[in-house]
Amino acid sequence: MTLQDPFKVLVRIRYSDCDAQGVMFNARYGEYVDVAVTEFYRRAFGSYQDMLDMGLDSQVVSLLIEWKSPCTFDDVVAISITDIKLGRTSYTIELQFTDVETQREIASAKIVYVMVTANEHKKVTIPDDFRALLIQPQPGTVNLAGI
Numbered sequence: 001m002t003l004q005d006p007f008k009v010l011v012r013i014r015y016s017d018c019d020a021q022g023v024m025f026n027a028r029y030g031e032y033v034d035v036a037v038t039e040f041y042r043r044a045f046g047s048y049q050d051m052l053d054m055g056l057d058s059q060v061v062s063l064l065i066e067w068k069s070p071c072t073f074d075d076v077v078a079i080s081i082t083d084i085k086l087g088r089t090s091y092t093i094e095l096q097f098t099d100v101e102t103q104r105e106i107a108s109a110k111i112v113y114v115m116v117t118a119n120e121h122k123k124v125t126i127p128d129d130f131r132a133l134l135i136q137p138q139p140g141t142v143n144l145a146g147i
Contacts, residue, residue, distance in 0.1 A: 008141040
């Protein structure tokens with residue numbers, strides 16, 4: 001399901017995010033994927049805790065990041081959730097990193113989660129009510145960049 005009006009999180013690249021080359025360190029992209037998905041969960045479910053209260057949790061089984069161009073200290077980056085694909089016990093969220101000022105594509109990411117029980121972490125089928133909340137359009141922007 002490609003999202004027509006994607007959910008976005010705006011972040012400002014911190015000095016501590018950058019490596020010796022002066023660009024954002026590659027490992028930080030995974031952290032920002034997690035920030036964007038957590039904010040998406042907050043919008044879709046109320047909070048991450050609300051998802052746990054449903055008796056459900058998700059575990060990452062794959063994270064793919066493809067870099068197109070660098071970002072540097074103080075850049076404001078939009079991380080958009082552009083697609084969600086549902087399987088029986090797993091789901092994939094696709095994200096796009098874009099420079100807010102120039103609209104330059106920075107990177108894309110694809111993260112795959114397996115649905116598990118909140119306490120025992122046993123793989124389960126994605127419940128219908130969770131599916132409905134996950135694919136319900138969540139347009140809007142969470143601004144963590146201070147702009």
